Amino acid sequence: MNLTLRIWRQKGPEDKGRMVTYKVDDVSPDMSFLEMLDVLNERLILQGEEPVAFDHDCREGICGMCGLMINGNAHGPQRGTTACQLHMRQFSDGDTIDIEPWRARAFPVIKDLVVNRNAFDKIIAAGGYITAPTGSAPEAHATPVAKADADAAFESAACIGCGACVAACPNGSGMLFTAAKVTQLSLLPQGQPERYTRVIGMVDAHDEAGFGGCTNAGECTAVCPKGIPLNTIGRLNRDYLAATAKRGGTPGS
Amino acid sequence: MDLYTEGDPIADAKAPDGPIETRWERRRFEAKLVNPANRRKLTVIVVGTGLAGGSAAATLAEQGYQVKSYCYQDSPRRAHSIAAQGGINAAKNYRNDGDSVHRLFYDTVKGGDFRSRESNVHRLAEVSVNIIDQCVAQGVPFAREYGGLLDTRSFGGAQVQRTFYARGQTGQQLLLGAYQALERQIGLGNVEMNARHEMLELVIVDGRARGIVVRDLVTGEITTEMADAVVLASGGYGNVFYLSTNAKGCNVTASWRAHRKGAYFANPCYTQIHPTCIPVSGDHQSKLTLMSESLRNDGRVWVPKAKGDNRAPRDIPEDERDYYLERIYPSFGNLVPRDIASRAAKNVCDEGRGVGPGGLGVYLDFADAINRLGRKAIEAKYGNLFEMYERITGEDPYQVPMRIYPAVHYTMGGLWVDYDLQSTIPGLFVIGEANFSDHGANRLGASALMQGLADGYFVLPNTLANYLASGPFDKVDASHPAAVEARATVEDRLQRLLAINGDRTVDSFHRELGQIMWEHCGMERSEAGLRKAIDEIRTLRDEFWQRVRVPGDGEGLNQSLEKAGRVADFFELAELMCIDALHREESCGGHFRAEHQTPDGEAQRDDERFAYVAAWEYGGTGQPVLHKEDLKFEYVHPTQRSYK
Numbered sequence: 001m002n003l004t005l006r007i008w009r010q011k012g013p014e015d016k017g018r019m020v021t022y023k024v025d026d027v028s029p030d031m032s033f034l035e036m037l038d039v040l041n042e043r044l045i046l047q048g049e050e051p052v053a054f055d056h057d058c059r060e061g062i063c064g065m066c067g068l069m070i071n072g073n074a075h076g077p078q079r080g081t082t083a084c085q086l087h088m089r090q091f092s093d094g095d096t097i098d099i100e101p102w103r104a105r106a107f108p109v110i111k112d113l114v115v116n117r118n119a120f121d122k123i124i125a126a127g128g129y130i131t132a133p134t135g136s137a138p139e140a141h142a143t144p145v146a147k148a149d150a151d152a153a154f155e156s157a158a159c160i161g162c163g164a165c166v167a168a169c170p171n172g173s174g175m176l177f178t179a180a181k182v183t184q185l186s187l188l189p190q191g192q193p194e195r196y197t198r199v200i201g202m203v204d205a206h207d208e209a210g211f212g213g214c215t216n217a218g219e220c221t222a223v224c225p226k227g228i229p230l231n232t233i234g235r236l237n238r239d240y241l242a243a244t245a246k247r248g249g250t251p252g253s
Numbered sequence: 254m255d256l257y258t259e260g261d262p263i264a265d266a267k268a269p270d271g272p273i274e275t276r277w278e279r280r281r282f283e284a285k286l287v288n289p290a291n292r293r294k295l296t297v298i299v300v301g302t303g304l305a306g307g308s309a310a311a312t313l314a315e316q317g318y319q320v321k322s323y324c325y326q327d328s329p330r331r332a333h334s335i336a337a338q339g340g341i342n343a344a345k346n347y348r349n350d351g352d353s354v355h356r357l358f359y360d361t362v363k364g365g366d367f368r369s370r371e372s373n374v375h376r377l378a379e380v381s382v383n384i385i386d387q388c389v390a391q392g393v394p395f396a397r398e399y400g401g402l403l404d405t406r407s408f409g410g411a412q413v414q415r416t417f418y419a420r421g422q423t424g425q426q427l428l429l430g431a432y433q434a435l436e437r438q439i440g441l442g443n444v445e446m447n448a449r450h451e452m453l454e455l456v457i458v459d460g461r462a463r464g465i466v467v468r469d470l471v472t473g474e475i476t477t478e479m480a481d482a483v484v485l486a487s488g489g490y491g492n493v494f495y496l497s498t499n500a501k502g503c504n505v506t507a508s509w510r511a512h513r514k515g516a517y518f519a520n521p522c523y524t525q526i527h528p529t530c531i532p533v534s535g536d537h538q539s540k541l542t543l544m545s546e547s548l549r550n551d552g553r554v555w556v557p558k559a560k561g562d563n564r565a566p567r568d569i570p571e572d573e574r575d576y577y578l579e580r581i582y583p584s585f586g587n588l589v590p591r592d593i594a595s596r597a598a599k600n601v602c603d604e605g606r607g608v609g610p611g612g613l614g615v616y617l618d619f620a621d622a623i624n625r626l627g628r629k630a631i632e633a634k635y636g637n638l639f640e641m642y643e644r645i646t647g648e649d650p651y652q653v654p655m656r657i658y659p660a661v662h663y664t665m666g667g668l669w670v671d672y673d674l675q676s677t678i679p680g681l682f683v684i685g686e687a688n689f690s691d692h693g694a695n696r697l698g699a700s701a702l703m704q705g706l707a708d709g710y711f712v713l714p715n716t717l718a719n720y721l722a723s724g725p726f727d728k729v730d731a732s733h734p735a736a737v738e739a740r741a742t743v744e745d746r747l748q749r750l751l752a753i754n755g756d757r758t759v760d761s762f763h764r765e766l767g768q769i770m771w772e773h774c775g776m777e778r779s780e781a782g783l784r785k786a787i788d789e790i791r792t793l794r795d796e797f798w799q800r801v802r803v804p805g806d807g808e809g810l811n812q813s814l815e816k817a818g819r820v821a822d823f824f825e826l827a828e829l830m831c832i833d834a835l836h837r838e839e840s841c842g843g844h845f846r847a848e849h850q851t852p853d854g855e856a857q858r859d860d861e862r863f864a865y866v867a868a869w870e871y872g873g874t875g876q877p878v879l880h881k882e883d884l885k886f887e888y889v890h891p892t893q894r895s896y897k
Contacts, residue, residue: 012809030534032645038539038760045758045804045813053810055327057500059540061641062425063331078644085644110471111810118448121328125440129433130392134312134710137383137390141347144401154394154419157426161330188392 001027001093005040007052008100010109017109019098029089033076034059034066036088037099053112061085061225064160067167068113069100074164074223082162082225102163104172106210117163119209120177127201128181130190149187156184158226165220165228171212176220178206179236180228186239196243203240256787256832260878263517263868267672268372273888274354277376280672281715285722292317295721296480298465300452300507302329304424304702305685306486307431308709314438316714318721321478322435322444323467325451325502325815330432333488333500334705337424338545338638340408340416341388341702343381348405352413354378359889361700364410364590365665365693366842366858367891368520368866370884372672373690380711381703385417387710391430395419408698409546410590410896416699421545421637427702431709451815452507453746454739455483455514455681458729462511462681464736466743470815473808475747477731477740481721482680484713485511486705489664489686491524493823493830494775495767497661498530498543504819505826508668508687516676517868517880519669519689521826522834525696525843526776527662528594531645531655532614541660542645544617544638546698549587551622551631552655554578554594556615560605566616566654577601585896592695592843592856593896595659599776600854602658609656618654659776663701665692665843666833669868669882673716674708677868680726682717684708689866694842747807750817755800759816762797766790766820766827774831779847783835787828794824829869829877836879839863851893860891 002025010017024040031039034056041051057065061082068083070076076086091097099113107115145153157180165176182199185191191198207213214233221230269279287295295318299310302324310322324332346352357378362369385403389395396404396418408416419426438444449470456464456477464479490505491497512518529544555576557569577597579586589597598615601607608614623631628651632639639650646656667689674682674690685705692700729736773779773786797820805811840849840856841863849857864886870878 028535028537030647031537032539035537035539039537042758042760045802046756048804050804051813053812057326057331057502058333058336059501060336060498060542061644062336062422063326063333063500064328065326065331080640081644085641087644087647089647114810116471117327121330121436121439121446121448124330124433125436129437130390131437132387132390132434133315134308134387134434134714135383137386140345140386140389141402143389145397146401147397147399150394150397150401153392154396154426157394157419157429158422160425161328184394185392188394190390190392 001029001088001091003027003091004096006096006098009052009112012111013108027088029087031088032059032084033070033086033088034084053114055114056084059084062160064162067102067162067164069102069167071098074102074168075225080225080227102167104166106172106174107163107166119211120161120163120174122209123174123178123202123205124181126205127194127198130185131194132190143189145188153184153187156180156228156232159228160226162225164223164225166211168219168223169212170217170219171215173214174206174211175214175233175236176224176228178202179232182236182239183232186235195239196246199236199239200243200247257836257877257879260870260880262881262883265370265671265882273371273375276372277379284715284719287718287722289317293319295319296321297482297484297717298323298478298480299484299486300465301332301486301488301685301687302432302435303332303334303486303488303685304428304431304705305709306484307332307428307435308706309484309486309684309713310444311431311434311438312710312714313717314443320438320444321447321480323447323450323452325449325470327448329435329446329448330429332428333503334428334702335425336500337702338421338543339547340406340418340423340699341384341427342408342415342697342699343385343417343703344378344415345382345385347403348414350413352415356413357381357415360411361691361697362693362889363894364695364697366695366856366894367693367860367864367886367889368841368884369691369693371886371888376712377691377704377707380707383711384703384706388427388430391434393419393426393430406547407550407588409549409588409594410697418547421547421635424702427706431706452487453510453743453818455511456736456739457514457678458733458735459727461679461726463729466739468743471810473811475740475743477736479729479731479736481724481726482682482717484682484684484717485668485687486685486709487687489667490826491661491664493766493827494661494770495763496533496538496541496771498527498541501540504822506819506822509822509826511668511676511678511681513871514678515871516678516681517669517870518666518829519866519868520666520833521830521869522774522837522844523665523694523842524661525591525663525665526595526659528591528598528659529617529657530660531642532609532658542641543660543662544642544655544657546591548617548635548638551634552587552617552619553621554587554615554617556601556606556608566608566618575601575606582896589896590695590697595776596845598659614656614658616654617657619650620654623651663696665689665694665696669866673719674713675716675720680720682713684713694844746818747814750801750803750814750821751807753799753801753803755802757800757802759801759803759813759820762793762801763816763820763823765793766823769793770827770830774834777845777847778834780835783831787831790824790827790831797821797824832877833867833869837863837867855893864891
């Protein structure tokens with residue numbers, strides 16, 4: 001099939017950037033979306049133009065490195081699918097496709113479709129862990145975990161940190177990402193000792209990094225390639241409330 | 254042979270002798286320690302943030318060392334360990350099904366076709382149990398049973414259920430555990446994290462590894478980073494084949510640069526071809542996707558009995574199907590080790606009984622399992638894999654059998670290390686897939702995660718301390734002549750790549766190199782094919798340096814420049830792999846030489862001549878030099894592997 005692409009080109013962080021139109025012909029429906037971009041880039045290089053920079057690595061939907069706004073949808077039109085797993089059979093001959101980077105205050109553009117998501121790492125560094133220095137662990141079966149809790153923790157732990165939730169959110173909020181980690185660790189017995197310091201630390205780091213607040217728009221969960229549900233944010237809010245009460249402050253202060 | 258010369262043999266003198274189950278304990282006790290106050294004064298560079306690098310960096314920082322960590326991805330959480338699906342082995346024997354440390358040791362030595370070191374493998378089996386404890390304490394959400402205890406399943410090459418898992422995302426969950434421990438140390442200021450940085454050279458001062466030259470992939474800035482020791486955890490080199498299950502960025506550059514500086518490269522020809530991957534769909538293919546080996550627990554592999562039978566799979570009656578693994582290997586059935594399953598698939602396709610486009614595929618059929626257990630149970634176990642298959646192929650595996658074909662997945666070879674995981678360059682340690690140490694000629698399923706975490710959490714932190722305790726080493730900085738020279742090498746090379754301005758893209762060369770390697774150094778190798786491959790690689794490499802086009806400049810993000818440097822190193826590695834494969838005139842594990850097979854087509858080892866590790870010294874512009882390390886088997890007597 002033959003396609004028209006309108007792609008965001010931006011030379012660097014200081015460049016204003018603009019949409020540029022490219023034609024791509026002979027696209028096979030069995031290609032992945034990124035393979036279609038590969039085809040374009042091969043051609044651009046031979047024409048003496050700079051190829052389009054985009055992030056990608058595993059190309060099997062798990063590393064979270066790829067992230068494209070495709071026709072205004074984070075990761076494109078197919079639910080529960082990262083851009084790298086999206087295949088061209090989801091499109092039709094003659095389509096025009098807009099491709100843009102994640103846009104959020106906390107994710108500045110580096111070049112073309114590549115953004116800096118370091119803010120996510122900072123949120124994890126502020127509490128998204130269980131303190132268990134190597135060698136200190138008790139026997140694994142010392143603490144059974146109810147299967148329901150383990151399964152629910154796994155559902156939240158499936159987050160790949162791609163940032164689609166932020167890109168889709170009208171407020172540029174990273175709350176679904178933050179809540180997924182808070183939920184995973186607060187469901188497990190091993191996560192209890194740090195439960196309340198964790199949620200405060202992570203939410204503070206989230207706010208400091210320039211993410212917006214959550215207003216329950218729900219766009220995040222709609223685009224999440226791993227289907228992290230919105231109620232994880234409810235769980236975060238409960239823990240946050242409990243934590244601030246314990247601390248004796250008011251929420252958000 | 255005319256392609257290499259032979260040097261002195263090497264002995265791995267570091268492993269203590271005595272009863273095998275006491276060796277690691279004794280080594281740890283004999284290791285010198287660094288007192289906590291002195292650890293703060295010592296800097297360790299760790300390249301790579303996968304299971305090995307991430308766990309090592311976190312653990313070293315917990316112990317009090319100053320750690321500098323590097324990865325080419327935008328976050329340490331994205332290292333390719335994240336894509337491991339099936340599970341992690343550990344000799345917990347929670348199933349009470351006859352497992353033990355000794356049995357895991359035995360299975361791994363046998364699975365590796367008797368080409369690994371007994372001492373290393375035993376240590377791996379010993380610490381496997383600690384890994385599970387550590388990961389559970391970190392909050393890794395392993396699959397559990399209703400009683401709240403950990404669930405396990407079977408994997409290839411074993412008859413016990415010792416594989417712990419987190420649905421089909423075990424690697425992701427283990428890596429996030431290590432990543433979170435690493436982030437905690439970053440937050441505490443004990444680790445300086447440098448994401449989007451690529452190591453391009455090793456700095457050696459007075460015979461010791463003392464630093465690396467890195468390029469900041471965002472700004473293009475080249476810097477020299479000095480330390481008291483360097484740890485490479487930069488993964489395997491499967492992308493030399495272009496198409497593999499590795500992430501697109503996986504590369505051999507860190508290892509190859511160290512090799513060029515004197516680190517021996519061991520057993521480069523030992524590559525693992527994984528039997529269950531989604532077949533290639535066209536020339537545009539950029540990577541291959543694995544379908545976890547765990548699927549072989551419930552899926553049955555078959556092809557039609559008749560050649561060229563192109564009926565739809567559901568229209569082929571039961572008695573016209575050949576469940577060839579169950580037929581040839583009745584005791585292990587669909588769970589034979591990877592090398593055996595891959596070659597069997599190749600054989601039936603070579604006979605003209607393959608299915609799907611081009612006849613390069615076999616069925617992996619879940620119809621029996623769905624009938625027996627119900628669709629829901631299958632969904633719970635493999636749901637994410639089935640969805641992934643459908644997204645990629647457009648076919649629903651609940652309705653029609655999956656089509657699978659072998660693909661390059663893992664490399665058992667890597668930089669040579671001693672029992673302490675130290676390379677032939679003092680102060681350069683190599684862990685995880687980047688080293689060669691534990692899997693022999695074939696890695697068993699669910700053992701890569703085990704080895705990565707064993708090295709990073711439990712082995713390296715002990716053996717590295719022993720090395721650092723032999724200091725303090727002279728203070729050196731980036732103005733040292735050796736560091737200046739290393740940096741100049743990097744800058745020259747980048748400039749050279751940018752200046753060629755030819756008429757072919759990096760990817761076109763990489764793809765062509767991959768085709769040569771897959772054809773001649775893939776599932777089956779022969780003398781004639783390997784010689785042809787070496788000629789073709791040399792010709793193509795010359796062409797690369799004359800005709801490649803790398804657009805843009807070295808300032809700022811330039812993904813073509815990154816790829817060009819990696820492919821240039823793959824060219825050199827590819828030749829060494831073929832030489833290694835050519836010199837090893839036997840078949841073992843993943844290395845199958847057409848000339849050396851049993852009458853029924855199984856790998857024919859030659860223990861008289863080849864029971865050694867082939868450690869290659871870089872020959873510069875001349876020929877590589879082979880150093881042999883003899884393998885001794887005191888506990889597991891080498892036999893012809895039989896899974897029948």
